[in-house]
Amino acid sequence: MGAPPPTRAADRALARPRRRPLAALAALAALLAVAATASYDLGTPDPRPADAPVGEFSAGRAYQNVRALATRPHPAGSPANEQVRAHVEGVLRDPTCSGHGSSPAPPPGSSPDSAPASNPAG
Structure with a gap:
């Protein structure tokens, strides 16, 4: 009562399917x-010069800081x-710094309007 046994043509079709070069080329x-x-x-954007507007990141201004910090080693302490x-x-602290005047970010998982957590152990 099962399905009839596969024919030789069906065996060949399963073992080696017909190639479809046009479909493969279209997919590629x-x-x-x-x-x-x-x-x-x-791609990365072009670096902005040091005279870029103050509110925008400037690779030129950033590189001035890199040069000031990387002139010599500075081990901790x-x-x-x-x-x-x-x-x-x-x-x-410079007023032209884009983050000047902002408060520190709240800890993860809290909202800026939430009250500080109390210490249950204390």
């Missing part, structure tokens, strides 16, 4: 078109590390 062309379109916007800390603090 579509895949290449999608890959080219997707990778078109993945050393006088050079204190100078680096003072430089970074000065940059962040």
Whole structure:
């Protein structure tokens, strides 16, 4: 009562399916078109010069800070590390710094309007 046994032609079709070169070529062309379109916007933007508007990131201004910080090693606890800390603090306190005047971000999982958590152990 089962299905009839497969014929030799059916065996050959299962073992070696007919090739469809036009369909394969069309699929490959579509895949290449999608890959080219997707990778078109993945490039990095051109670096902005130091005279870019203050509200925008400037690679030129950032590189000035890199040069100030990377002139020599500054291991933790050393006088050079204190100078680096003072430089970074000065940059962040500068009124032209885009984050100036903002309060620190709240801890993860809390909202800015929530009250500080009380210490249940204390």
